[in-house]
Structure formats: structure tokens, C-alpha cells
Amino acid sequence: MTPTIGVFDSGFGGLTVLRALIERIPQAQYAFLGDTARLPYGSKSRRTIARYAAQSARFLVEQQGAEFLVVACNTASALALDAIQAAVSVPVLGVIEPGATAARAASRTGDVLVIATDATVQSHAYSAACRAHGLRALEKACPLLVPLVEEGWVDHSVTAQVIEIYLNELRQEAAAQGMNPDTLLLGCTHYPLLRNLFEQAVRPGAKVIDSAEAAAQAAAQIFNGWLSPPGSSLPEAPPNAQLHFFATDSVEKFERLGSRFLHRPVGHVQLVDLGG
Amino acid sequence: MTPTIGVFDSGFGGLTVLRALIERIPQAQYAFLGDTARLPYGSKSRRTIARYAAQSARFLVEQQGAEFLVVACNTASALALDAIQAAVSVPVLGVIEPGATAARAASRTGDVLVIATDATVQSHAYSAACRAHGLRALEKACPLLVPLVEEGWVDHSVTAQVIEIYLNELRQEAAAQGMNPDTLLLGCTHYPLLRNLFEQAVRPGAKVIDSAEAAAQAAAQIFNGWLSPPGSSLPEAPPNAQLHFFATDSVEKFERLGSRFLHRPVGHVQLVDLGG
Numbered sequence: 001m002t003p004t005i006g007v008f009d010s011g012f013g014g015l016t017v018l019r020a021l022i023e024r025i026p027q028a029q030y031a032f033l034g035d036t037a038r039l040p041y042g043s044k045s046r047r048t049i050a051r052y053a054a055q056s057a058r059f060l061v062e063q064q065g066a067e068f069l070v071v072a073c074n075t076a077s078a079l080a081l082d083a084i085q086a087a088v089s090v091p092v093l094g095v096i097e098p099g100a101t102a103a104r105a106a107s108r109t110g111d112v113l114v115i116a117t118d119a120t121v122q123s124h125a126y127s128a129a130c131r132a133h134g135l136r137a138l139e140k141a142c143p144l145l146v147p148l149v150e151e152g153w154v155d156h157s158v159t160a161q162v163i164e165i166y167l168n169e170l171r172q173e174a175a176a177q178g179m180n181p182d183t184l185l186l187g188c189t190h191y192p193l194l195r196n197l198f199e200q201a202v203r204p205g206a207k208v209i210d211s212a213e214a215a216a217q218a219a220a221q222i223f224n225g226w227l228s229p230p231g232s233s234l235p236e237a238p239p240n241a242q243l244h245f246f247a248t249d250s251v252e253k254f255e256r257l258g259s260r261f262l263h264r265p266v267g268h269v270q271l272v273d274l275g276g
Numbered sequence: 277m278t279p280t281i282g283v284f285d286s287g288f289g290g291l292t293v294l295r296a297l298i299e300r301i302p303q304a305q306y307a308f309l310g311d312t313a314r315l316p317y318g319s320k321s322r323r324t325i326a327r328y329a330a331q332s333a334r335f336l337v338e339q340q341g342a343e344f345l346v347v348a349c350n351t352a353s354a355l356a357l358d359a360i361q362a363a364v365s366v367p368v369l370g371v372i373e374p375g376a377t378a379a380r381a382a383s384r385t386g387d388v389l390v391i392a393t394d395a396t397v398q399s400h401a402y403s404a405a406c407r408a409h410g411l412r413a414l415e416k417a418c419p420l421l422v423p424l425v426e427e428g429w430v431d432h433s434v435t436a437q438v439i440e441i442y443l444n445e446l447r448q449e450a451a452a453q454g455m456n457p458d459t460l461l462l463g464c465t466h467y468p469l470l471r472n473l474f475e476q477a478v479r480p481g482a483k484v485i486d487s488a489e490a491a492a493q494a495a496a497q498i499f500n501g502w503l504s505p506p507g508s509s510l511p512e513a514p515p516n517a518q519l520h521f522f523a524t525d526s527v528e529k530f531e532r533l534g535s536r537f538l539h540r541p542v543g544h545v546q547l548v549d550l551g552g
Contacts, residue, residue: 036319036320037314037320037324038313038314039319043312043315043526043529044312044313044525044526045525045526048313048525143423143426143427144420144423144424144427144429146423147419147420147422147423148420150419151419151420158434158437158438158441161434161437162434165434249320249321249324250319250320250321253319
């Protein structure tokens with residue numbers, strides 16, 4: 001029996017996490033839910049995000065039979081991981097802790113810059129996770145980057161300028177606090193599409209860490225152990241991952257833009273009503 | 277008895293309409309609702325927008341006693357005016373028709389450029405309203421402008437570049453269709469904050485029309501007639517407008533950013549739950 005991994009996000013940015021998961025766990029089935037009727041979570045309150053995220057989680061577990069959940073939304077991971085874990089009875093993995101773990105492995109100075117949405121930054125979830133790993137983190141909300149990605153300006157001079165402005169502000173603040181950051185942690189699932197621009201914008205030698213990649217890596221460690229317990233034999237031929245997509249609104253936009261994030265056609269997206 | 281005018285928007289951009297209304301109808305009471313838990317409407321489907329807008333309208337009429345409604349949201353005006361009018365029994369005014377009327381008065385060539393959100397443009401509501409006034413309209417979605425306004429970059433070189441890029445694309449398309457536009461219609465309540473940049477970006481002699489202003493002017497004609505029927509005497513001293521603010525989420529952000537749109541402190545904003 002092929003296990004089903006449920007992946008959910010406020011929109012389709014989390015498809016960057018799904019893509020990284022498929023690369024690492026190709027033998028699974030995936031049910032991806034984008035809560036597009038209520039996006040963006042990034043500008044909403046903790047109470048509202050927790051309610052929306054719990055509804056999404058229950059849909060994936062109770063109606064789609066997901067046996068694991070990956071919360072591919074930084075804002076929901078930051079503000080509602082507890083609420084999601086309370087809402088369902090399967091293991092739940094967020095993206096914050098894997099991101100902080102990867103930053104710990106990358107940083108020599110122990111000082112990390114984190115960029116994310118407003119709500120993720122205001123939660124200080126990355127700061128707390130980094131501190132638990134002995135890192136100092138300085139966070140900044142970069143609300144223009146998601147719209148720039150969704151406009152398709154992923155290799156555009158305007159986007160490069162916006163990134164330069166945001167990073168300069170962040171570096172000035174870091175210097176004022178006596179920090180010496182050598183790692184930039186991307187705390188939003190849209191940002192991997194701007195990876196080239198970030199690589200060009202950071203100081204020489206600085207590392208860019210992507211929490212989508214980091215979360216997929218952590219999931220692979222957990223799920224591959226579960227799928228192939230020690231002593232068991234691997235499947236004879238790794239089957240192609242089976243993908244099922246759901247969205248609460250704007251299915252057409254999901255189908256049209258999703259392939260940019262997934263690096264393959266999304267195909268059919270089923271509209272669902274979570275009652276919101 | 278002072279009448280209550282209900283004004284609603286998906287967020288707080290509609291405060292530009294409220295500001296224009298207060299200038300013209302200072303003797304009214306106002307109840308403003310920002311459906312901030314579910315913004316932005318601009319990227320959502322007609323079905324979803326209609327459901328949200330009808331809930332907001334009923335709140336203002338049934339719970340706040342509004343005797344008129346102004347839909348200070350271009351997307352809701354474009355996609356859900358019928359649904360709102362069906363949901364409540366008071367007169368409802370949207371922003372599309374007044375914007376088209378003002379464009380008709382401004383344009384000599386009869387060719388108009390309209391910029392708005394995705395959903396407003398896809399509805400082609402401005403095109404239809406302009407055509408009914410004998411105008412040809414070319415519409416373009418400019419999804420980066422709302423986030424730029426909310427980031428406070430209202431007088432920023434990046435915003436000027438983005439406007440230049442959008443308007444150049446629009447003018448090239450207009451030229452390809454043999455149009456000779458002399459009027460730019462701002463079809464989103466956030467755009468009045470960028471008015472200076474638009475005035476600098478349009479061709480010399482071209483006019484910039486703001487549908488927030490146009491809607492307030494239309495409302496004043498309707499409501500002032502109702503408030504001061506012919507033969508009646510004006511109130512002795514025009515009282516200050518009384519303002520009540522409601523939001524479905526992010527009250528703090530509303531209070532913090534709202535004053536930029538209203539040009540005065542917003543004060544207390546009451547959180548309401550519309551069940552979404």
C-alpha cells in the first residue's frame with residue numbers, strides 16, 4: 001500500500017516543497033491543498049490562520065487519507081503548528097525547524113539573516129528556532145517579493161533592486177547590532193524562485209538556505225525510514241509519484257502558475273469548499 | 277435623525293472613498309467595514325467574491341443600520357454588485373459606473389486606459405461601462421501596485437519604474453489597436469495614493485481619473501438630495517461626520533495603515549466575525 005503524504009499551503013508557493021519532496025520520496029502518493037480562497041495567510045492574525053490551517057489539515061487527513069502532513073507554508077508553520085497537530089492524529093512536519101537546522105549546518109559565524117512574510121516575522125518563530133540551535137537570527141518582512149514572483153518577474157531588474165534594498169536594510173541593522181551574518185535563510189516558499197537573484201545579492205562566501213529544500217530533506221529522513229524500515233527490501237522499480245491537487249478557489253490560476261513552482265505541469269486541480 | 281452610510285471594502289483601500297465621501301457629505305454617520313480576513317478579493321473568483329461581499333453588506337445594513345451602501349471596492353463592484361443588491365434592501369452604489377462617467381467627461385479622443393486588479397480586469401466591467409458611454413477602454417491588471425502602496429513606497433523610484441513598465445505595455449497595446457488614449461482611469465482604491473507618480477507618468481495633457489473621487493461625487497448627488505430635499509433647510513451647523521470602523525481581521529494593521537488612506541487617524545477598529 002503506497003502511503004499518502006498530505007502537503008498544504010495557503011496558495012501554490014508550497015509546490016516548491018512538494019517538488020523537493022517528490023525528488024526525495026518518489027514512491028509516495030501526494031495530496032496537495034492550496035487554500036487559495038483565503039490567501040495570503042501572511043497578513044492575517046494567528047487566530048484566523050490557526051482556524052484556516054486546521055480546516056485544511058483535516059481535509060487532507062479525513063477526506064484524502066493522508067498519513068503524514070507537511071505544512072508547506074511558513075506562516076502556518078510559524079503560527080499554527082500546534083493547532084494543526086491538535087486537529088489531526090497523524091505526524092505533522094513544518095518548515096521552520098528544518099530551515100533552522102540547515103542554517104545551523106551552513107553558518108560559521110552563528111549569525112543568520114531571515115527573510116519572510118509579515119506574519120512569519122512577527123511570530124519570531126525562526127528567531128526562536130535558530131536560538132535553540134545556538135544561532136543569532138535577524139528577521140525582516142519582505143512583502144513585495146511574493147507579488148513579484150507571482151507577476152513572473154523572477155529575473156527582472158526591478159526585483160533585483162527590491163532585493164538589494166531589503167538586504168541592505170537588513171545588513172545595516174545587523175551591523176548596528178554587532179552581528180556578522182554569513183547565511184541568508186529564505187523563510188517563504190515563493191523565494192526559491194528568486195534563488196539566482198539572492199545568490200547574486202549576498203556577500204561573497206555567504207550561503208543561501210532554502211527552507212523548502214530543508215523541509216523536504218527532513219521529511220525524507222522521517223518518511224523513508226517509515227517506508228523502508230531497516231531490513232525491508234526497496235520496491236523493485238520506484239513508481240512515479242501520484243499527485244492530486246486541490247484548491248479552495250482560483251483553480252485556473254493554480255493550474256496556470258503552479259507549473260513554475262513545481263517544474264512540471266500541474267494538470268487538473270479540484271475545487272473544494274472548506275466552508276470559509 | 278442622521279442617516280448612516282455603510283461603506284465596505286475588502287481591506288482599507290476603500291478609506292480613500294470614505295475620505296472623499298466625508299468631504300462631500302460631512303453631516304452623515306459612516307460605518308466602514310474592511311473584510312481584511314479574506315482580502316485580497318482581487319485574486320479570487322466571482323462566486324467567492326459575491327458570497328463575501330453579500331455577507332459584508334448584510335452586516336452593515338442589518339447590524340449597523342446603514343440606509344445606503346457604497347461598495348468602495350472595485351473588485352466587488354465589478355463582480356458582485358448584483359449579488360449585493362439582492363442581499364440587502366437599501367440603495368447600493370458601486371465605483372465602476374461613476375468612474376466611467378468621469379472618464380467620459382474627461383476624454384476628448386474617446387479612448388481610455390484602465391488599470392486595476394486582476395479580477396476587476398478579467399470581469400471587463402470597466403470596458404462594458406465605458407462602452408455604454410461611447411468610450412473605448414483598454415484594461416490592464418497591475419498586481420504589484422497594491423503591495424507597493426501597502427509597503428509605503430508611494431513616492432519611490434521602484435514604484436515609478438513599475439508604473440512606467442505597466443503604462444508602456446498598455447500604451448504599446450493601445451497603439452497596436454489604433455487607439456489614441458488621453459485618459460487614465462484608476463480602477464483600484466489603492467491607486468489614489470500613487471496619484472503624483474501617475475501624473476508624472478502619463479503623456480502631457482492626458483488626464484488621470486480616480487474612481488474613488490468619482491464615486492464620492494456620485495454619492496453626494498444622490499445622498500445630499502435625499503438629506504436635503506428641495507425646500508428643506510440645511511442643518512444649522514454641519515456636524516462632524518461620525519465614523520465607526522469594523523474589520524474581520526488584522527485590526528492593528530488597519531489602525532496603523534488606515535490613516536494613510538483616510539488622511540486622519542482611524543482610531544478604534546472593532547473586530548467582527550462574519551463566519552468565514
